[in-house]
Amino acid sequence: MWKEIEKRESGRVRPRSFANRVKSSRVASLQLSNHKDIVSPHKGSVNSLQVDLTEGRYLLSGASDASAAVYDVQQPQKLEGGGLIAKHKPIFVIDKQHEHRHKYAISSAIWYPIDTGLFVTGSYDHYIKVWDTNSTQAVMNFKMPGKVYSTSMSSLATSHMLIAAGTEDVQVRLCDIASGAFAHTLSGHRDGVMTVQWSNSSEYVLVTGGCDGAIRFWDIRRAGCFRVLDQSHSQLGRRPPLLERSAMTKGSTSRSSSGGQNMSKATAVSRKSSHGNGAKHSGSNRISAKGSIKHRLHPGMLSSQDRATAHYGAVTGLKISEDGMYLFSAGSDSRLRLWDIESGCNTLVNFETVRLQTNKPIQLSVSEDSALVFVPCMTVVKAFDFWSGKTYFTFRGHYEYVNCCCYSALDQELYTGGNDRQILVWSPFISYEADEGTTRNEDSWSD
Amino acid sequence: MSTQDPSSSSPSKGTKRRRDEEEAAAADDAETAASESLEQSLTFSDTLVALRMMRAQFPHIDKVSIRPFVLRSQLYSSVVDRTQVDRELESLRRTKVLRIFKLNTGQDDHAIMFLDDYLNQIERAVKRMEEKNVHDLEVFEWFKIHVIDTRLEPNISHQDLCSLLSLGGKVKDNQISVLINGGVIIRQLIDPSMYWFAIPNVGSMLKGLSQGRKELLSLLSRRRYKEMLLASLEKKRLRLSPLDMRFHLRDLIGSGHLKTIKTPTGLVVRISKE
Numbered sequence: 001m002w003k004e005i006e007k008r009e010s011g012r013v014r015p016r017s018f019a020n021r022v023k024s025s026r027v028a029s030l031q032l033s034n035h036k037d038i039v040s041p042h043k044g045s046v047n048s049l050q051v052d053l054t055e056g057r058y059l060l061s062g063a064s065d066a067s068a069a070v071y072d073v074q075q076p077q078k079l080e081g082g083g084l085i086a087k088h089k090p091i092f093v094i095d096k097q098h099e100h101r102h103k104y105a106i107s108s109a110i111w112y113p114i115d116t117g118l119f120v121t122g123s124y125d126h127y128i129k130v131w132d133t134n135s136t137q138a139v140m141n142f143k144m145p146g147k148v149y150s151t152s153m154s155s156l157a158t159s160h161m162l163i164a165a166g167t168e169d170v171q172v173r174l175c176d177i178a179s180g181a182f183a184h185t186l187s188g189h190r191d192g193v194m195t196v197q198w199s200n201s202s203e204y205v206l207v208t209g210g211c212d213g214a215i216r217f218w219d220i221r222r223a224g225c226f227r228v229l230d231q232s233h234s235q236l237g238r239r240p241p242l243l244e245r246s247a248m249t250k251g252s253t254s255r256s257s258s259g260g261q262n263m264s265k266a267t268a269v270s271r272k273s274s275h276g277n278g279a280k281h282s283g284s285n286r287i288s289a290k291g292s293i294k295h296r297l298h299p300g301m302l303s304s305q306d307r308a309t310a311h312y313g314a315v316t317g318l319k320i321s322e323d324g325m326y327l328f329s330a331g332s333d334s335r336l337r338l339w340d341i342e343s344g345c346n347t348l349v350n351f352e353t354v355r356l357q358t359n360k361p362i363q364l365s366v367s368e369d370s371a372l373v374f375v376p377c378m379t380v381v382k383a384f385d386f387w388s389g390k391t392y393f394t395f396r397g398h399y400e401y402v403n404c405c406c407y408s409a410l411d412q413e414l415y416t417g418g419n420d421r422q423i424l425v426w427s428p429f430i431s432y433e434a435d436e437g438t439t440r441n442e443d444s445w446s447d
Numbered sequence: 448m449s450t451q452d453p454s455s456s457s458p459s460k461g462t463k464r465r466r467d468e469e470e471a472a473a474a475d476d477a478e479t480a481a482s483e484s485l486e487q488s489l490t491f492s493d494t495l496v497a498l499r500m501m502r503a504q505f506p507h508i509d510k511v512s513i514r515p516f517v518l519r520s521q522l523y524s525s526v527v528d529r530t531q532v533d534r535e536l537e538s539l540r541r542t543k544v545l546r547i548f549k550l551n552t553g554q555d556d557h558a559i560m561f562l563d564d565y566l567n568q569i570e571r572a573v574k575r576m577e578e579k580n581v582h583d584l585e586v587f588e589w590f591k592i593h594v595i596d597t598r599l600e601p602n603i604s605h606q607d608l609c610s611l612l613s614l615g616g617k618v619k620d621n622q623i624s625v626l627i628n629g630g631v632i633i634r635q636l637i638d639p640s641m642y643w644f645a646i647p648n649v650g651s652m653l654k655g656l657s658q659g660r661k662e663l664l665s666l667l668s669r670r671r672y673k674e675m676l677l678a679s680l681e682k683k684r685l686r687l688s689p690l691d692m693r694f695h696l697r698d699l700i701g702s703g704h705l706k707t708i709k710t711p712t713g714l715v716v717r718i719s720k721e
Contacts, residue, residue, distance in 0.1 A: 232600045236534045307604075307638060312555060333554045348537055350529035354703035354719070389530050 020369065026412040026428035027367055030383075032397045033427040036076075038088045038415070041095070042067050044105065046417030048363060049406040052111040053155055056410035058091075060119055061417060062109030066102040067095040068121055070133070073408070073415075073425075084432060092136055100138035102127060107148055107361070113155040118177075120163055122148035128165055130177060140180055145169040146192065149361050152206075154198035162220070164206050166193030172208050174220060186218050188225050190307075194316055194361045199341075201324035209315030214308065215329055215339070227344050229327075230308030231337065235345040237387075310346075311335060316356065319364040319373065321386070328366070328373055332358035336375060338386070351389045353377050363404035365414070374414060376402035381416050381426075397424050485681050485693045489707070489714070490525055494535035497525040498545070498559065506691040511651055512571060514564035518656075519547075519557040521694070524701030540599055549601045549643055551633075552657045557601070560646060566591060572629050572647035586622040589615030590631060598644075605640040608632070652690065659688025659695045664704060667718050674717035677707065 004021070007013040013021075040046065044064030051073070052058045059071045069090035076086030094101055102123035112118035112130075118139075122128045124147040130140040146168035153163050162183055163175040172193050174183040191212035199205035199217075206218045216225040311331025319328045320341070327339040336351035355378055356362070365374040372383045372392060381395040381402055400419035407414050414426040491497040498517055505515030519536075526532045536559065539545050546565055550556040560568075573587050593611045594603070612618045626632045630647035662685050667673055681692055688695065696716065699705045706719040 234537055236537060307641065312549075335555060348530065348533040350523075350533050352529060352703070388528075 023368065023409075023412055024371065027372065028393075029429040030393065030395070030412070030414060030426045031429055032395070033413070033425040034432075035084055035430060036073075036086050036088070036413075036425045036427055038071055038073070038423045038425055039090070040417075040421055040423045041069055041090055041093045042421050045400075045403060045419035045421060046423055047106060047360070047403050048108045048110075049404045049415050049417045049423065050110050051406055051408045051415070052116045053113050054115055056408055058111075058116055059406070059415060059423075060109050060111055061423060062106035062121055063417075063421070064105035065096070066104060066106055066123065066125075067093055068106055068109050068119075068131075069093040070119075071423075073413070074411075094131070094136060098136075100129065100131075102129065108151045110151055110153060112177075113153050113157070120151055120153065122151040122165060124148065126167075128163060128175060130163075140177065142173075142175045142182070144173065145171075149192065149194045150196050152196045152198055154203050156198070156200070156203040158203065160203070160220075164196045164198065164208075166196040166208055166210075168192035168211075170210075172196060172206070172218070184220070186220070186225070188216055188218075189214060191314075194314055195318040197318045197320055199324060200320050200322065207318055207320065207327065209310070209318045209329060211314040212309065213311045213313060213315060213331065213333075215310040215315055215318070215327070217341075228306045228308045229310040229329075229339055229344055229346075231310050231346050232308075233345045234348045235340060235343060237347055237349075239340060239343055310337065310339075313358065316358065316360070317362040317364045317375075319366055321366055322368060326386075328364060330356055330362060330364060330375060332356065336384070349387060349389045351375075351384045352391060353382070357401055357403070360403060362402075363406070365405045365407040367407055368409040374405045374407055376405055376416065376418075378402070379418075381405050381414070395426055397426075398422065485677060485696060490527060492526070494522060494526055494532050495539065497522055498561075501525070501697070502561065502564075504693065506689070506694060508689045511648065511689070513646075513648060513652060514560065514568045516548075516558045516560045516564070516646065516649075518698050518701075519555075519559060520699075520701030521697040522559070522701065524697050543596075543599070546595075546599070546644070547601055548646055550653060550656075552653050558646065558649075562595075565646070566595075568647055569629075569631060572631070575648075576625075576629055581625065581628070583619075583622050583625050585616065586612065586618070586625055587629065587631070590626060602635070602641055602643050603632075605642065608642060655688040655690055656695075656698075659685045659690055660699060660704075662687050663692075663695050663699060664718065667705070667716070672717075674708075674715050676712065677714040677716050680716055 004013065004018060008015060008018045042061070042063035042065060046061055046063050048062040050060050052060070057072060057074050059073050060068065062068045070092060071088045071090050073088060077089045078087045079085070080087055102121065103125040104123055106121050106123045109119060109121045112120065117133055118130055119133060120128060120130050126144045126147060128142040128144060128148055128151060129138040131137065132139050144165060144167045148165055148167050150166040151163055161177040163177065165173050165175060170187065170189045170191060172186040176183045189208065189210040189212060191210055193208050193210045195209040197207045199207060204220050206220060207215065208218065209215045215229040217227040218225045310329060311333050313332030315329055315331050317330035321328065325341055327341050328336065329339065330336050334353055334356045336353055338347045338349045339345065340347055357376070357378065362376050371386060373386055374381055374383050378401055379398050382391050383393040384390065385392055395416070398416065398418040398420055402416050402418040405414060405416040412428055415423060416426065417423045491500065501517045501521060502515040522532050523529050536547065540547055543562055545559055545561050548558045548560065550558050569587060569591060573584055577584060589612045593614045594608065597611060598607065609618050627634065630645055632642045633645045635641045635643055667675060680696070683692060685692060685695065700707060703719060705716050708715045708717060
């Protein structure tokens, strides 16, 4: 360690790479924390965890017993075990006695991205509430048409304050905090929407994953989604650099008769022409006229005809990498897929999972510089390498299914919450020397 | 990598046996491939090599005539790097060497068949239908020429199918039902206007596949420590499945239900808990 610092001092190692080396060695030694403990007041399974984005200090958790709590993960309330174990109790809890509480389970609890003065909770009682943190009062209520599965706010947004909500209704709703009303709805999914995520590169792009297995990209300034991810469009690994690609695409577009966007445009154009005037191919026209929809569609809504699926089951978890270029998705077909956002292709990295939880949305987490992705797989949390798909670490500690995990890049700690009502902390290993008191005429069995 | 692993996992008697077999293999490749035990040929270095070996090892069944197919999970158990398997399958699929079909036996099951085997299988299905005096069989020809060549995915929408078939001739509705009866196309349950491509006459195989899986898993879970030596497990025969034990073992190891552990006496197969 001292040698590394010396190298940095003399300039042989750049400060950025020195910091990255230290961080990755800390992540490699993650295990169940022996010096930090979060005392969870929840009486139901923990569904959502998030560390605040401004300071990285406060952890917000939402649970199935309609309770939400905030913990300070850097300053403990109490020190036990001879000053070695820090116990973090919640700073406040919103539980069943609270006047503004939710009636049923809270499925997602997120911080307002600008500061920690507000947080938003979405619950199975069809309401999304915006709370003031200091007074612990609900200041706004949005009623949704169905159970709220997931909520998200953009951390890049400077011109809007929209909460994107995914519910069991097929439409994604955008709620505006500034006005207290709904901004607009995005339709295109054919079943409930389980996960929503704002993009890391643009404040207007939203990614949603639905129970129909489709992942759609929406630009909220336009109608309809502009991309639907199809699992059969694949590319082998990272995209090649620009010059090679322009030579390749000439060859591949002639071969790929099944490009998603091309196909939907082609069928839409052929459908429109078959409505308008006489038929081109007699046989196909007759059959297509029977099956197609009668009214004309707005060009922006053509994407609702695109039925490509990203997974063979429901999409239960989505996470965009920190650089905004790749999207990681988990589905109820027990597959994890890595997508290249720009080209919309599946990169065919195989993450070895046997089973994933299928009925609830799960929260995934990515380490900084996107080297590892943390996925809750049944009762363990696995850390996969982003590009090779190998399982690097397996975190076993929960007694029942794990629902959510949150990686804090500041301290390189991982917080996981599960159906066993516990929030576990996984931190880099710190060894303690033997206690002074036991080295005299006693051993650890003495009174 | 493939030469190292089998020799390190099996005892010296096994390598000697394999070397002897390789000398005799010059004469008859298929026979030795079929007679190798699973322990010697568990891992391969390359997907195409693995595919060819497993195709040669496909069990010969008298009652049903079906061309060999390989399951995706079997490939995962044979090649160490799964990402490499996925990518090589993708490139082989794009160059039309093989076709991938989605099966309805459980989540994410895919069957891989070489293209010539598939065309052969369609031929046999057409011949069988001719014997039953079914008409309109030229639609299979159109299917082979226009649809299989251009659509490489495992599914196809109704509109695409009709437009591609009409390149051969005038398409009628009952011709689509002839295709469905022949078994090359299956309607999707979720979406009535999409079809899956399918292998004709594979139904009994799929039933045998799922029943064989259940039987093998129950066989192992009834044992006290839920494990068994691979060598003795391989000698058992499954009652309910026409496919042999090696087929099922590869499939279950690849899908993660079973795992293999190296012990001094050989490989041991155990039910994995998660």
